[in-house]
Amino acid sequence: MEKKAFTRGWIVAVAATLLVVSLFFATGCSKDEASSKGSGKTLYLYNWTYYTPESVIEKFEQEYGVKVVLDYFASNEDMFAKLKAGGSGYDIVFPSQDYTSIMMAEDMLLPIDKSKIPNLQYISPLVLGKATYDPDMSWSVPYFMGASGIAVNKTKVADYARDWSIFADTKLAGRMSMLDDMREVMGDALAHLGYSVNSTDDAELAAAQQLVNEQWKPNLVKFDAEGFAKSFSTGEFWVVHGYAEAVFEELEENRWDEVDFFLPPEGGPMYLDSMVIPKGARNVELAHQFIDFIHRPEIYAEFLDRFHFPASVHTKAAELMTVEPFYQGEDLANYELKNDVGADLEKYNEIWQTIRYVD
Amino acid sequence: MNSHMQEKRGRRLGITYSAPMGLWLTFFFLVPLCIIILYSFLKKGLYGGVEWEFTLTAYRQMLNPNFMRVFLRTLWVAALSTVITITLALPCGYAMARSRHQVMWLALVIIPFWTNSLIRIYAWIAILSSEGFVNEALKALGVIGESLPLIYNQGAVITVLIYMYIPFAILPLFTTIDKFDFQLLEAARDLGASKPESIFKVLIPNIRSGIITAVIFTFIPIFGAYTVPLLVGGKDSYMIGNIIVDQVTKTRNWPLASAFSLVITVVSTIGVIWMMTSTASERARLKAPAQVVDANGGIS
Known part of the structure; x- marks a missing residue:
């Protein structure tokens, strides 16, 4: 009896230890806590994941003798909630257009002193024309403008439409996915029908809803924003709607020519991420220097090269690029920025429920 | 020291011992829960957050038929996965309790937790996809010609959920079965019970508390599942957890997210109360020393 009790105690101890260890493993997502020791200032950036090349950051650190600490967000909503909840101390944040305008409206930003950023001369006037909420860069400086597109696996699919109607192709049923993103999918449908991606007109939205639910959805495996690139690389999905960098990141470079990535010519929703200086920033001066540094033509080209982005917001970097971008800046001609639709977001939400929640 | 003083001292020690747990629960469960309850009755802020204005809008929105369908689907998926999990976990727990290599089996049950759960879900994608291991193996054996649709549907969600939560069912079942006096089974057989009868009339009632714990430890996390339906589910796999995140x-509707979280908390609380009352009534029925369910069995 004594022995049995001892054994059981031992078993429980082992089990408890294993569980505790496994909990540590399970939650062990360690943050890149760069030490901010050493002399000089520290610049705190709050950016999207995989959006700033390591090499560019290092060059900035060396040239200015400072330390850069990067913190990441996965969605504008996350970033906004954190800043609203009092998360201060960031010197530069990289919101998309709708949240740039929201942050301007909510008085969360410091003005940009354009005299300190001579490289603003390279920002494309076309982009500023689209940024109707801040056309003269008083509060935000464009970082990158792009759009999601369609990737087709050419080894599996030979004959296909190079526009949004590809998702209505019943031959490809069960092999296609679209982003799990309300504004993206609705925007694609609206653009395909010839409407604005920011439409709040009930009839137009109803037509888009019908197009998605009746023509596109029956052919999709799923709405997927997480694993589609992986599934595309394994050959599970043949046609995916998504961001080029996500698709190609999963593929070895020797397979890149198997892929036809295109932006449908009808247009669609596009995003413009900008650099803004939030109130509470500690190094306003340094933040201006960083913005100027990023837009130095050779530095900006280095950033584009790293991600194979087109020089959509920069007038000088295109000629300095050494790699072929995944799509061209001109492809964005018919694209429209997804603007904040305010309270009408609820209309989109109700439609999205019929797309996403009901089989 | 007289008994009165001893009692007093015991009470003081009890408070000291339970203080860390009590503080933990207060700060990391009760306070957040109160915030969730509060938020669910407030007006949604235009850009996330809440406005300090009392309203029942969130609860009205929750009654939307699209949400009700997701709610029923969640209930169905959770119930079915739990039943299958327990059915599989019972023989496992039994075999482990009777084995001479208990430590090894326990380690084998727990070691998969050393891998991050996301990685294990992605591994299932590799197993179930149309060019995955299962389909390729069946094709190689000539069983099928075309790949079977094993992933991105409800079946895949249930399969992976069972895989994820079966250890949480095996552990409490193992601890209760281990304490079971197996001579009772022999006695039942001697008294004329058939093998199945001795299992269902003697073993199962005696390990009831373990079964209830296992049910709770599987049903509750599955009811709030989020990543599994998102990653291996298809167009028809949305569950309540996904709605909350959305x-x-x-959609920047924090009150509605709070209201849904509250639903999950209420369902979980009902489950825990059921577990506590049925364990208590069983204790009363047996009039025997407490059959304490091992609380270590189910950290989730």
Whole structure:
């Protein structure tokens, strides 16, 4: 009896230890806590994941003798909630257009002193024309403008439409996915029908809803924003709607020519991420220097090269690029920025429920 | 020291011992729970957050038929996965309790937790996809010609959920079965019970508390599942957990997200109360020393 009790105690101890260890493993997502020791200032950036090349950051650190600490967000909503909840101390944040305008409206930003950023001369006037909420860069400086597109696996699919109607192709049923993103999918449908991606007109939205639910959805495996690139690389999905960098990141470079990535010519929703200086920033001066540094033509080209982005917001970097971008800046001609639709977001939400929640 | 003083001292020690747990629960469960309850009755802020205005809008929105369908689907998926999990976990727990290599089996049950759960879900994608291991193996054996649709549907969600939560069912079942006096089974057989009868009339009633714990430890986390339906589910796999995330990160409706979280908390609380009352009534029925369910069995 004594022995049995001892054994059981031992078993429980082992089990408890294993569980505790496994909990540590399970939650062990360690943050890149760069030490901010050493002399000089520290610049705190709050950016999207995989959006700033390591090499560019290092060059900035060396040239200015400072330390850069990067913190990441996965969605504008996350970033906004954190800043609203009092998360201060960031010197530069990289919101998309709708949240740039929201942050301007909510008085969360410091003005940009354009005299300190001579490289603003390279920002494309076309982009500023689209940024109707801040056309003269008083509060935000464009970082990158792009759009999601369609990737087709050419080894599996030979004959296909190079526009949004590809998702209505019943031959490809069960092999296609679209982003799990309300504004993206609705925007694609609206653009395909010839409407604005920011439409709040009930009839137009109803037509888009019908197009998605009746023509596109029956052919999709799923709405997927997480694993589609992986599934595309394994050959599970043949046609995916998504961001080029996500698709190609999963593929070895020797397979890149198997892929036809295109932006449908009808247009669609596009995003413009900008650099803004939030109130509470500690190094306003340094933040201006960083913005100027990023837009130095050779530095900006280095950033584009790293991600194979087109020089959509920069007038000088295109000629300095050494790699072929995944799509061209001109492809964005018919694209429209997804603007904040305010309270009408609820209309989109109700439609999205019929797309996403009901089989 | 007289008995009165001893009692007093015991009470003081009891408070000291339970203080850390009590503080923990207060700060990391009760306070957040109160915030959730409060938020669910407030007006949604235009850009996330809440406005300090009392309203029942969130609860009205929850009655929307699209949400009700997701709610029923969640209930169905959770119930079915739990039943299958327990059915599989019972023989496992039994075999482990009777084995001479208990430590080894326990380690084998727990070691998969050393891998991050996301990685294990992605591994299932590799197993179930149309060019995955299962389909390729069946094709090689000539069983099938075309790949079977094993992934991105409800079946895949249930399979992976069972895989994820079966250890949480095996552990409490193992601890209760281990304490079971197996001579009772022999006695039942001697008294004329058939093998199945001795299992269902003697073993199962005696390990009831373990079964209830296992049910709770599987049903509750599955009811709130989020990543599994998102990653291996298809167009028809949305569960309540996914709605909550959507309401926070996409549609900026925090009150509705809070209301849904509250639903999950209420369902979980009902489960725990059921577990506590049925264990208590069983204790009263047996009039025997407490059959304490091992609380270590189910950290989730």
